[in-house]
Amino acid sequence: AQSVTQLGSHVSVSEGALVLLRCNYSSSVPPYLFWYVQYPNQGLQLLLKYTTGATLVKGINGFEAEFKKSETSFHLTKPSAHMSDAAEYFCAVSERGRGNKLVFGAGTILRVKS
Amino acid sequence: EADIYQTPRYLVIGTGKKITLECSQTMGHDKMYWYQQDPGMELHLIHYSYGVNSTEKGDLSSESTVSRIRTEHFPLTLESARPSHTSQYLCASSAPDLDSMELFFGEGSRLTVL
Numbered sequence: 513a514q515s516v517t518q519l520g521s522h523v524s525v526s527e528g529a530l531v532l533l534r535c536n537y538s539s540s541v542p543p544y545l546f547w548y549v550q551y552p553n554q555g556l557q558l559l560l561k562y563t564t565g566a567t568l569v570k571g572i573n574g575f576e577a578e579f580k581k582s583e584t585s586f587h588l589t590k591p592s593a594h595m596s597d598a599a600e601y602f603c604a605v606s607e608r609g610r611g612n613k614l615v616f617g618a619g620t621i622l623r624v625k626s
Numbered sequence: 627e628a629d630i631y632q633t634p635r636y637l638v639i640g641t642g643k644k645i646t647l648e649c650s651q652t653m654g655h656d657k658m659y660w661y662q663q664d665p666g667m668e669l670h671l672i673h674y675s676y677g678v679n680s681t682e683k684g685d686l687s688s689e690s691t692v693s694r695i696r697t698e699h700f701p702l703t704l705e706s707a708r709p710s711h712t713s714q715y716l717c718a719s720s721a722p723d724l725d726s727m728e729l730f731f732g733e734g735s736r737l738t739v740l
Binding site for chain 2: 606615616617
């Protein structure tokens with residue numbers, strides 16, 4: 513069965529600092545991997561996804577993530593945090609052949625300090 | 627911007643009441659989903675549908691029921707609400723293209739049962 517582990521339920525960074533949100537997954541077959549962002553009182557919005565091809569994936573708002581099969585990881589990074597990045601971030605995995613049913617992690621709340 | 631709508635956004639009701647959470651999308655997506663979201667926890671899939679007259683239970687057991695009579699509409703019903711049903715319910719849809727794998731989420735319905 514698939515599962516997702518997000519290390520750290522809360523991450524705090526200073527404005528302009530590097531953002532690193534960690535995600536590890538387990539999957540019995542090559543996975544599809546996703547990062548979603550949720551702003552307060554809103555639904556989830558897709559940041560980026562990995563399906564096939566290049567393992568470094570670029571998303572919206574300057575975020576990127578790298579699929580590392582040997583480490584079963586898909587960490588999310590952004591070189592310089594902005595106040596508007598404060599939100600909750602969810603990593604998700606879907607196994608090929610299971611349609612669009614995603615398994616989500618518990619989420620990481622990102623706080624950006626001025 | 628995704629065109630998927632949930633009503634009500636917030637609902638506070640007493641135990642034993644019947645409630646229906648509405649979800650509509652205008653994108654013509656065949657696949658629709660209901661996720662349950664509790665603070666600090668993973669999003670759990672409770673129902674999904676791959677088209678009209680198709681509904682399946684998700685990975686998390688739920689006392690709620692769903693129906694899919696029209697492509698654009700995927701309501702969730704609780705016949706007799708209990709405090710344990712207090713949660714946020716997120717509706718999502720996705721396009722038929724398997725390579726896309728992107729879920730579009732509504733803004734959620736936050737249910738409180740007293």
